[in-house]
Amino acid sequence: MDLAQGGTLFLDHVGELHPAVQPKLLRMIEDKAFYRVGGLKKVKVDLRIVSTSNADLAGRVELGSFRLDLYYRLNAARIHLPPxxxxxxxxxxxxxxxxxxxxxxxxxxxxxxxxxxxxxxxxxxxxxxxxx
Structure with a gap:
C-alpha cells in the first residue's frame, strides 16, 4: 500500500481474493487507512484502486464467495473489455x-x-x- 500512496493500487484477479482478506480490503477502502502487519498505528492512504477480474463477480456474490459490499465498492466504474x-x-x-x-x-x-x-x-x- 505504501508504494501506491498518492497513485493507483492495481488489484489483478480480484475475484480470486480469499474470503478472509475481503473484509480487510473493504475496511481499507472505507477508512482510507490500514494497519501494517504487526503494526499498532493506522496508516492513512490516498490512492485510487483499479481492479480486474476474468471471473463473474456478480455470480460469485450470489454463490457467497465474494462480498456484496466489496463488489459494490469495486464496481463504481466498470469497463467491460471482451476477450x-x-x-x-x-x-x-x-x-x-x-x-x-x-x-x-x-x-x-x-x-x-x-x-x-x-x-x-x-x-x-x-x-x-x-x-x-
Whole structure:
C-alpha cells in the first residue's frame, strides 16, 4: 500500500481474493487507512484502486464467495473489455505492435509478419482478418 500512496493500487484477479482478506480490503477502502502487519498505528492512504477480474463477480456474490459490499465498492466504474478472441480484428495490429517493440528492443529489422503466421492467427481466432 505504501508504494501506491498518492497513485493507483492495481488489484489483478480480484475475484480470486480469499474470503478472509475481503473484509480487510473493504475496511481499507472505507477508512482510507490500514494497519501494517504487526503494526499498532493506522496508516492513512490516498490512492485510487483499479481492479480486474476474468471471473463473474456478480455470480460469485450470489454463490457467497465474494462480498456484496466489496463488489459494490469495486464496481463504481466498470469497463467491460471482451476477450481478444471476440475482437479478432485487433490481433494483427497487436502482433505488429509487439513485433515493432521486439525489433527495436533486440535491434533487429523485423518489419512484417509472414503470411502463413497471419493465416494461422486467422484460423485460430475466428473470421479472416485483413492485412492492413
Amino acid at each position: 481478444l478472441r471476440e475482437r479478432s480484428e485487433e490481433i494483427l495490429p497487436f502482433a505488429r505492435m509487439f513485433l515493432a517493440e521486439f525489433a527495436h528492443e533486440k535491434r533487429k529489422r523485423f518489419t512484417a509478419i509472414r503470411r502463413d503466421a497471419r493465416d494461422l492467427f486467422c484460423r485460430t481466432t475466428g473470421p479472416a482478418m485483413s492485412d492492413s
